[in-house]
Amino acid sequence: MIKRACLALPPALACTAIVIGAAMQHDAGSRRTMTQAAGLAVPSPAHRALTPQPVTPPPAPPRPSAAAAFAAPSPDTPPATATTPPPTAQPGPSSPSSAATAAPSPEPTPAASAERAASATPGPESPSPSPTPTRTGPKLPSGIATATSFWDAQTASGKPMRYQTIASPYWPLGTKVKITYRGKSVIGFVEDFGPAEWAVAQHRVPAILDLSELMMADLTGVRSNVVLVRFEVLEWGSGRVFRRSGTGHDLAMGRS
CATH class of the missing domain: 1.20.5 (Single alpha-helices involved in coiled-coils or other helix-helix interfaces)
Incomplete structure (x- = not known):
């Protein structure tokens, strides 16, 4: 070509x-x-x-979203600057709040002063209730003694003879006593006087106890008997006393 x-x-x-x-x-x-x-x-x-070249239009700028449109500043809007809030002014001595705080309280009336003084003055202390006195006497007597048996129609206390009747020359009427023989124990009450002085002294261990025949039979199996028993005074009686001295008195009082 x-x-x-x-x-x-x-x-x-x-x-x-x-x-x-x-x-x-x-x-x-x-x-x-x-x-x-x-x-x-x-x-x-x-x-x-010879071949016509297609003309490609320049790409359109992306359209901003609605949120970006609101968030993005306009060209005419000046950029926002961070502003620090001014410090809160503290009330000075002449401010109304401090004046209200420092304002003196009203003078109390004489009646209010007297009432405050009466409430502040300690009154006489009320006595605290005293504890219930505990009866702490000497230790009640106990020991080993000779016991005999008896049965009378009438007792010194005026009560009829019964199973729990005990006679003693040194314990007051009404005394509560626990008698133990070979592991078996019974409770009796002093309702009569005895044995006599000669009967107490005729035994190597003084016979300061006289049991009803029913009680003796319950303990030993024999109504009329003489045995060694252990006695424990549980509570003193308030009745009369037959003798305050004699053979076996110290034993009856727990001193031997």
């Missing part, structure tokens, strides 16, 4: 045009070869000149 165009020119210009065309074809061939080697299809200059 270039040669055919050059034949219409004068000889001098035709040679120059042929040389230039050959060089342009060679340059285009070299570019096509390099582009094909890279995997790209590049049109020739002539094809590029």
Whole structure:
């Protein structure tokens, strides 16, 4: 095509045009070869000149969202600057609040002063209730003694003879006594006087106890008997006493 165009020119210009065309074809061939080697299809200059290239409009700027539109400052709005809130002014001595705080309280009336003084003055201490006195007397007597048995129609206390009747020459009437013989124990009350002085002294261990025959039979199996028993005074009686001295008195009082 270039040669055919050059034949219409004068000889001098035709040679120059042929040389230039050959060089342009060679340059285009070299570019096509390099582009094909890279995997790209590049049109020739002539094809590029004849084929109209589509005009791609520039991309439109993205539209801001509604939140960004409200958040983004407008060009005319000056940038916001961080402002520190002014410090709260402390009320001075002349402020109304301090004046109200420092205002003296009204003077108390004489009646209020007297009432406050009466409430502040300690009154006489009320006596605390005294504890119930505990009866702590001497230890009640106990020990080993000889016991005999008896049965009378009438007793010194005026009560009829019964199972729990005990006679003693040294314990007051009404005294409560615990008698134990070979592990068995019974409770009796002093309701009569005895034995006599001679009967107390005739035994190696003084016979300071006289048991009812029913009690003796319950303890030993024999109504009329003389045995050694253990006695324990549980509670003193308030009745009369037959003797305050004699054989076995110390034993009856727990002193021997």
